[in-house]
Amino acid sequence: MSILKKILGQEGEDRAAKHLEKLGYRILERNYRTRAGEIDLIALHRGEVVFVEVKTRTNNAYGAPELAVNAQKQRRMINTALGYIRCKKLHQVPCRFDVVAISAAMEQEVEIIQNAFEMDRTHL
Amino acid sequence: MPRGRPRPGDQHADRRDDLFGSELACDPLSFERAAHASGYRCIAGLDEAGRGPLAGPVVAAAVVLPGGLLIPGLTDSKQVVESEREHLFDIIVEQAASYGIGIVDERTIDDVNIYQATIIAMERALETLSPRPDYLLLDAITLPRVAIPQKPLIKGDYRSHSIAAASILAKVTRDRLMAVLHEKYPQYNFRKHKGYGTKEHLALLEKHGPCEAHRKSFNPVSRMLRSEER
Numbered sequence: 001m002s003i004l005k006k007i008l009g010q011e012g013e014d015r016a017a018k019h020l021e022k023l024g025y026r027i028l029e030r031n032y033r034t035r036a037g038e039i040d041l042i043a044l045h046r047g048e049v050v051f052v053e054v055k056t057r058t059n060n061a062y063g064a065p066e067l068a069v070n071a072q073k074q075r076r077m078i079n080t081a082l083g084y085i086r087c088k089k090l091h092q093v094p095c096r097f098d099v100v101a102i103s104a105a106m107e108q109e110v111e112i113i114q115n116a117f118e119m120d121r122t123h124l
Numbered sequence: 125m126p127r128g129r130p131r132p133g134d135q136h137a138d139r140r141d142d143l144f145g146s147e148l149a150c151d152p153l154s155f156e157r158a159a160h161a162s163g164y165r166c167i168a169g170l171d172e173a174g175r176g177p178l179a180g181p182v183v184a185a186a187v188v189l190p191g192g193l194l195i196p197g198l199t200d201s202k203q204v205v206e207s208e209r210e211h212l213f214d215i216i217v218e219q220a221a222s223y224g225i226g227i228v229d230e231r232t233i234d235d236v237n238i239y240q241a242t243i244i245a246m247e248r249a250l251e252t253l254s255p256r257p258d259y260l261l262l263d264a265i266t267l268p269r270v271a272i273p274q275k276p277l278i279k280g281d282y283r284s285h286s287i288a289a290a291s292i293l294a295k296v297t298r299d300r301l302m303a304v305l306h307e308k309y310p311q312y313n314f315r316k317h318k319g320y321g322t323k324e325h326l327a328l329l330e331k332h333g334p335c336e337a338h339r340k341s342f343n344p345v346s347r348m349l350r351s352e353e354r
Contacts, residue, residue, distance in 0.1 A: 024231050026336060028308055044304075047181060047227030047248065089300050092217065092225045092293065094252070 012056030013040055016100040019110045025050065034083045037076035041100075042084060049095040051081045053116075056102045069099055069116065078119045095119070152199075152285040153192065155275060159259045160191065164273070166221075168257035169286025170249065172242050172265075173201065173294035177319035178329070178345055179312070179338045180302050181229045182238065184245035185293035186253050186260075188221040189286050195219065199288050200281035201295040213296040216289045223290075224252030225297055234341040243267055249290075261287050309335045 017027050020043060028049075029042040041052035053069050069077075077097065085091055099116040103109040151157075159167045172184040189195075197204070198212055217223065226248025233241040246267055250257070259273050263280035280287040299318055306315035311332045317325045319337075326344070333352070338345045 024229070026229075026305075026308065028304060044229065044301075046232070047229050047245070088304055090297075090304070092223075092297050093227065093301065094225065094248075 012102045013054045016054040036079040039080050052098045054100045074117050155284045164259035166257040167259045169261045169290045171263050171287050171291035173298040178342050179319035181227050183294045183298040184226045184249045185290040186249040187223045187289040190221050201291040212292045222253050224249040230339050305337050
């Protein structure tokens with residue numbers, strides 16, 4: 001990953017976190033990393049633990065950012081989320097996966113897709 | 125008839141049970157049995173944790189125990205020490221026919237008041253139960269929007285095993301959430317007092333001012349925020 005891309009991603013995450021906090025998300029972790037993978041943001045919102053993937057796009061050439069979380073990425077996110085749930089013993093707390101789509105060009109454009117995908121609860 | 129310990133064959137022993145009600149700690153399944161005798165087949169106990177604290181969510185749990193199951197040591201969550209609660213939590217999760225947890229955060233508590241928030245938390249806990257129960261045992265509360273027969277019991281966590289189980293799930297889950305909030309706002313020591321208005325919490329609240337996890341509609345948080353505005 002190029003330095004430029006990294007900086008861009010970091011900026012997007014900052015903006016996403018600020019935006020989510022305004023909406024009542026309580027950000028618990030940023031860049032939560034385990035061997036299983038990485039989750040951009042972990043938050044509490046409306047009584048649920050929310051695992052958030054932030055997608056920053058410089059243009060729309062390859063489609064909408066919310067579609068960029070493919071099956072492999074979802075699996076990695078779910079496995080990382082399970083690690084967090086185990087670590088904090090939150091097995092019984094409702095949880096969900098959100099995707100926040102941010103456009104690098106347009107300052108104000110932030111879109112949140114709640115329940116972007118689901119985890120099979122039998123994993124727990 | 126001399127008073128004293130009832131002996132086998134002592135007929136008055138039975139009468140004494142009737143007089144004081146078999147509900148009085150003698151039989152923690154009496155309400156479950158009564159409901160079962162009336163034809164109900166899926167009986168859930170509901171309870172909540174965290175109506176009183178100045179910070180953090182209110183957590184509700186609903187538990188359906190398999191018929192007749194008694195878990196040794198299980199009673200009202202406030203009478204059980206923390207380590208034992210953790211142990212009971214695992215047993216309940218493993219043995220329950222089904223269970224559900226519902227959580228309502230501080231913002232909603234401030235918006236709708238703690239009583240309504242508790243009801244919402246219980247509704248959420250119920251939603252995740254499957255199959256849906258046909259009878260509810262609750263601790264001195266009723267759910268007006270839920271069309272299932274309900275029995276509110278005063279001191280329910282003490283009188284019904286199912287409610288006691290729910291109280292353990294709610295309490296332990298809430299404590300775990302407070303531990304997570306403690307990591308985000310370590311200056312208040314939530315891990316220790318779980319948001320309750322202890323001397324320590326009040327002193328730290330005074331020193332640092334309220335944070336996002338505090339219930340803005342609760343005193344003294346609300347009073348502090350008002351005096352800040354002036």
